[in-house]
Amino acid sequence: MTTLFTLPIPATNGTGRIVCTNPPANSPSLKDSPETDVSKIYILTFTSAPDNRLTPSFISTFLLALDIIEHRYPKGVVISTSGISKFYSNGLDLEVVAQTEEFLERYLWVLFRRLLTYPMPTISLLNGHAFAGGFMLSMYHDYRIMNPSRGFVSVNELDFGVPLQTPMMAIFRAKLSPSTFRDLILEARRVGGKEALERGIVDGVGGIEETLGFVGERKLVGKANTGIYGIMKEEMYGGVLGGLDDHKGNLAWREGVEERKAELDREGAKRVEEWGKGEKGKAKL
Template sequence: MTTLFTIPISSTRGSILCSNPAKAKGLDVDTEKVYILTFSSPPDNRLTPTFISAFLLALDIIEHRYPRGVVVSTSAIAKFYSNGLDLQLAQETEGFMEKYLWVLFRRLITYPMPTISLLNGHAFAGGLMFAMYHDYRIMNPVKGFLCLNEIDFGVPLQTPMMSIFREKLTPATFRDLVLEARRVPGPEALARGVVDGLGGLEEVVGFIAERKLEGKARSGIYGVMKEEMYRGILGGLEDHEGNLGWRDRIEERKQVLEGESERRVEAWEREKAKL
């Protein structure tokens, strides 16, 4: 491995290390154009404002100071890729979604190079969303689960959180993740199309070579192609106020319908009492 630069994550005394992997024998890939972003933000790589800012800066540096190639993100913490948001901090940070999380998702979904998430361990909730906003995912075959567990602790998923799964997964897998909080290990994730392969860094480099990803950004339109591919997702990321307004209208309509439903039940109970 060759270290290129390091970005500190001040809040946890962690960091994001950018490096090139060792040359791969027998594979047609220029590893100097494969950028591994290895993050360590103890204890479990939460998506906080400082983590997101550091990650975005790393993407900026690669885009503007290095030849275009492939970006791989992974964790130096063996147990976790990312355990998602720090909910209390997210709630305490004004505009966290639109100023940080949506910015991160938008950057990944439009990044002008192929991106691969190397899932070394658990990716829960926002951590799984983070991985899904990459172009590809390779997962540890023997350790770690993918899970959307918001339904278990009562946190509704907003439009940009849902849309990436709706776009990339089958309806049945989307349902099982969202409504059952199913914990999916590597082999099942591959069978269901949540990930694109199993393994570690060696397999990632092989995946890059097999698909010739290293040269895909060379023409300069890779990001533009992704913008058109994911136009619906991008629209949701750009219209935070519109998403909130839609939710408000849905809640207002629900109150009306729930009132009507309650009145029907009350009428039924009155009729039943007469019998």
């Protein structure tokens, strides 16, 4: 592979990095699509021990890598994957999130928005587990290829009592069938590669060679050439984009839902109290 650039990830004691490479020109997976220009396939491999948490420094470095590709290199295809075999990403570090002012608006929503509207095809190569925010990161790519024999995807916030906000839910709603969406969210189901393919969560199974074959088969390298690829995605995912751009509105909507829920809860408790009085009167008879 040809290395184009390497970016250190701050706050990782010098060990974290994102490396951008081109695949080998003689990749066997591209033998049936010789027209595919591998110099326009950008593989971003991120390594931030132990499990690629989406911290401010990780996100800022990822955004910089996307900026460099867009503004310094020809349009092509971006593939993101992990240099850690066990994990694609284990999601948010909740302690860091709690210590970072406006983390969602300043970091996470920005990264999600950038990927959702990126002016080239993007593919997430899931070589290992992608949990919670890491799974969402993958879903904000255009396509997903997953290791068929190792790793699970899961939205496991239900298990530890952290509700999902609008942009976290919206991407699953936009891209998955209603039953798969339900099972992931309300059962916190862990899904492996083969089932993920069957349920439409991913577009293929395999590793880097299968991903390159996917790029060649679908002729993705040339899709961004007309300059409207990002615009098409903005229109496709307008509802998701609106949620990303209206954080205050999302919070106001949630506040209204909570107020209405409290009102209904009070009414329900009152009905139960009245019912209890009636039951007590029957018992005396």
